[in-house]
Amino acid sequence: MKKFLIGFIVGMTVLAGAYFYLRRDIRLHADVGSFLDQDAFFLADGNVIYGRLLRELDKTVLVETKDGTFTLDRSTVKEIDKNIFLRYLRQLM
């Protein structure tokens, strides 16, 4: 039983490592980095937008998401949580 479990863990680790290494071409590394780099924009109406904060001005906020770049009115944004996933990752690690 122990040999089976050890084999399973080692096998899964090797597979995950090989996958991460071989999929360099599809920018997996950059995707992981971008995912961790995301900021969360909590809007006043209760919705949450995940993207990257490009510029923060007095009255507007420039946001980049996977759907494109757009400007949010500062009054509609209740709170901005910067690098939310990276912070969770570091806190949980």
Place this chain on the structure above:
Amino acid sequence: MTLMKPILQSSEGKRIFLRVPVRLWAKAFLYGRWALNVIIDDLSTTGISFFVKKTVEVPESFEVDFRLGPFSRNIRSRVLVRDRIAASGGFRIGCVFVELAEKNNNLINKFVSKYLNLSLPSLLVCLSAILLTVDACLRILAYTVNLYYSQTLLGKSFNVGRIPDSYLVFLLSYGFFSFLSFMLTDRLKDDDKRIRFMFGIFCLFIAFVFILNKNMDYLKTGLWRTNNSYILAFLSLEALLVIYAGFSIWMASRATIRISVASKIIKQQLESIQETPSPPAT
């Protein structure tokens, strides 16, 4: 063999009935009338032994009535005194059961077997060790991802809780001790494996301290106050892992005491058999 049999075979072919150390109140009856209160010191599937003062006279045969636990039913049986060993201030009386009802015999068998059943703590510890190893692997993976991220140009404008370099040493130690515990907490077969098993529990304890400390950090940093359901689910699983690991260490620690006691008894009984001269062949 994780479930130690209550009846063992010695090298000479003699049967050894494993005695379990207990402390049970019993009433002794003579001719159907209460005669004496005794405390049973050890119990086997075939008999009991107890201590009496020098002034107390114990007949060759009498009835005993005792319970194996507060919620157990009364066991009543006639016993025959087999030996009276002088001890300080009295005698240790060894008796064998005669006319023991089958249901009572089964109850005693179950009690002795349960006392020596080490398969459950062994399994608990092993599972706990593998779960901690998986947890350590996930943390090391997260550390690697974080390390990779730190090398990119992303997120340079925000400093979100940097991880000290020394943390990797703690993380690797956690993984090492969890894995070592998993390898060492094999099934308990005999006394020789006890030391190995105990060292395995010690390694598990070190890993447990790490995970406990991490969970305390989660509480201190207010991570539990998050609205993210995935994070809450993860924290709940971590908390359960801590409880489970603690419970398994406690169970296993108790089991090592039991295996120690059982091994000692077997050794003593084997020695006593070897010392006893065998009857001349006719």
